[in-house]
Amino acid sequence: MEMEVPTPSSGESGWSRMASSLPVRNVQDLAASGEELTAETLARYIRMDIQNGDVLVERSGEVPVVDLGRLFDPQFAEQEAAHLRFACEDWGFFQLVNHGIPEEIITNVRNDIRKFFQLPLEVKNAYAQLPGNIQGYGQSFVMSESQTLDWSDMLGILTQPPQARDMRYWPSHQPHTFRKSIEDYSSELMKVSHSIVTFIAKTLNIDPKLMEDKYVSQFLRMNYYPPCKAMADKVLGFSPHSDGSFFTLLLEVNSVQGLQIKRHNAWIPVKPNPKALLVNVGDYLEIMSNGKYKSIEHRVTINTNQERMTVSAFHVPSLGGVISPVTGITEEKMFYKTMGVEEYAKLYMSNKLDGKRALDHAKLL
Numbered sequence: 001m002e003m004e005v006p007t008p009s010s011g012e013s014g015w016s017r018m019a020s021s022l023p024v025r026n027v028q029d030l031a032a033s034g035e036e037l038t039a040e041t042l043a044r045y046i047r048m049d050i051q052n053g054d055v056l057v058e059r060s061g062e063v064p065v066v067d068l069g070r071l072f073d074p075q076f077a078e079q080e081a082a083h084l085r086f087a088c089e090d091w092g093f094f095q096l097v098n099h100g101i102p103e104e105i106i107t108n109v110r111n112d113i114r115k116f117f118q119l120p121l122e123v124k125n126a127y128a129q130l131p132g133n134i135q136g137y138g139q140s141f142v143m144s145e146s147q148t149l150d151w152s153d154m155l156g157i158l159t160q161p162p163q164a165r166d167m168r169y170w171p172s173h174q175p176h177t178f179r180k181s182i183e184d185y186s187s188e189l190m191k192v193s194h195s196i197v198t199f200i201a202k203t204l205n206i207d208p209k210l211m212e213d214k215y216v217s218q219f220l221r222m223n224y225y226p227p228c229k230a231m232a233d234k235v236l237g238f239s240p241h242s243d244g245s246f247f248t249l250l251l252e253v254n255s256v257q258g259l260q261i262k263r264h265n266a267w268i269p270v271k272p273n274p275k276a277l278l279v280n281v282g283d284y285l286e287i288m289s290n291g292k293y294k295s296i297e298h299r300v301t302i303n304t305n306q307e308r309m310t311v312s313a314f315h316v317p318s319l320g321g322v323i324s325p326v327t328g329i330t331e332e333k334m335f336y337k338t339m340g341v342e343e344y345a346k347l348y349m350s351n352k353l354d355g356k357r358a359l360d361h362a363k364l365l
């Protein structure tokens with residue numbers, strides 16, 4: 001398959017040229033087309049590996065909850081920091097409540113994402129191949145070839161740093177408040193990220209300054225997972241992966257379940273919490289914490305009747321930097337190499353991982 005590399009952006013962040021894309025059939029359109037969805041028409045999406053590992057529905061209530069308000073409150077800070085440490089070390093995932101983002105901003109971004117995905121395909125396709133900060137619509141960031149088999153569409157936008165937001169090419173008309181909703185939400189996420197980083201640094205006993213350049217760029221990835229009446233249990237919305245970010249903040253736009261996280265070789269479905277942002281440790285944080293904090297594999301399953309919509313915000317380091325384990329976090333031994341951020345990103349996005357995760361290539365033997 002031919003790979004298409006989008007035009008480099010004139011913006012600050014070279015990240016916009018890292019994410020390549022593969023043109024694939026729009027899945028929302030396929031699901032809605034009325035075309036009969038049979039083993040034949042769905043052949044491309046049918047997966048043999050979905051049953052690998054038990055699905056432990058009864059454990060979905062165990063995903064840790066971290067309260068940002070309490071982290072700021074001297075009376076509860078210590079206790080809450082212990083929850084945060086446990087969440088990053090033992091789960092790699094947590095529901096962040098009391099995150100402080102004004103409800104109106106969340107509501108607006110939810111509504112506009114819904115509206116966006118309801119637009120006719122031709123209109124959405126105006127976002128497909130734009131230069132500047134829009135990464136594309138309907139296509140995957142190429143992490144692996146298998147991901148082009150995912151039963152989902154996405155709209156990807158590079159939103160931070162602000163000077164990288166090259167909005168000249170933003171289709172202005174549809175939905176007309178979309179751009180503002182995204183910008184407001186993106187800026188609020190930066191504040192939340194700043195708080196998270198400060199507290200994570202504390203739990204690792206390191207200077208937060210060491211992390212300052214580790215989450216300066218932000219991608220928003222709006223995900224649309226159509227229902228699949230015929231064979232919901234044979235397709236995946238998102239192949240198993242860990243995130244090539246420092247950390248990721250996920251907003252579940254419509255609270256339809258789908259995300260599952262790998263834990264002790266089983267899959268735990270995450271129960272949507274409309275009041276929370278789901279935070280997960282990414283690969284760069286795992287490396288930097290010398291493996292103390294874990295970047296956990298996760299995947300998205302598909303429903304028979306309901307569509308799922310989410311927006312992931314990937315916070316990533318500046319491409320020009322390096323990533324290396326900070327000394328003193330764990331015992332003296334280093335488990336990860338020092339790597340260029342760009343070098344790691346290329347590895348992560350390459351199709352040449354031979355079935356291993358990019359992280360395995362960053363480990364010292």
Ligand SMILES: O=C(O)CCC(=O)C(=O)O
Nearest residue numbers: 221223243259300310312
């Ligand atoms: O949509 C979801 O639930 C998860 C998305 C995800 O894992 C990602 O964007 O990396």
Ligand SMILES: [Fe+2]
Nearest residue numbers: 241242243298
């Ligand atoms: Fe992910």
